[in-house]
Amino acid sequence: MRILNTYYAFALAGIFAACNPTDASHRPDKPDNLISEKKMTSMLLDVHLIEGARSGVRVLGDSANVDVYYQGLFKKYDVTQGQFDTSFQYYSHYPRKMMAMYDVVIDSFNLMEMKIAEEEKRQQR
Structure with missing residues (x-):
């Protein structure tokens, strides 16, 4: 449940950032x-x-810099960081x-x- 709360916090932060009043004439x-x-x-x-995994000292038990994961993300989706930033x-x-x-x-x-x-319940049986 704690993990989910972290995700909600990130999601809400993104939503609030997206909800800044914007004059339609100033939209890019x-x-x-x-x-x-x-x-x-x-x-x-x-x-x-x-970002959720990054909140710990190490990402998924290793010592790789979080930038490595973002580079992997951009490669996975075949986009550049600039393209992601511009789209966001x-x-x-x-x-x-x-x-x-x-949503x-x-x-x-x-x-x-x-x-x-569900998996945790199955393992406890």
Whole structure:
């Protein structure tokens, strides 16, 4: 449950950052290399997994720098850090889109938590 609370905190921080009042005339133009909403949602899920693991002294029991995990993330999704940053900035000007993406992220974490709880129950039997 503590892990889930950490994820909620990250998700809410992202949502609040995305909800800054924005005048429609000051919204950025859609970047040519914009990451699709579906791909961005998957990336946000992985970003929060990395950040959740990072809250400990070591990431998943090793001593690798967290940058290694972000490099792996960008490679996994075949995007650059700049492309991710630009896309995140673009979507942050559209709170409804960003909230829809985070709804999926939160639902995914809830599903993960349920699966872990089920597995723990099976192991205790």
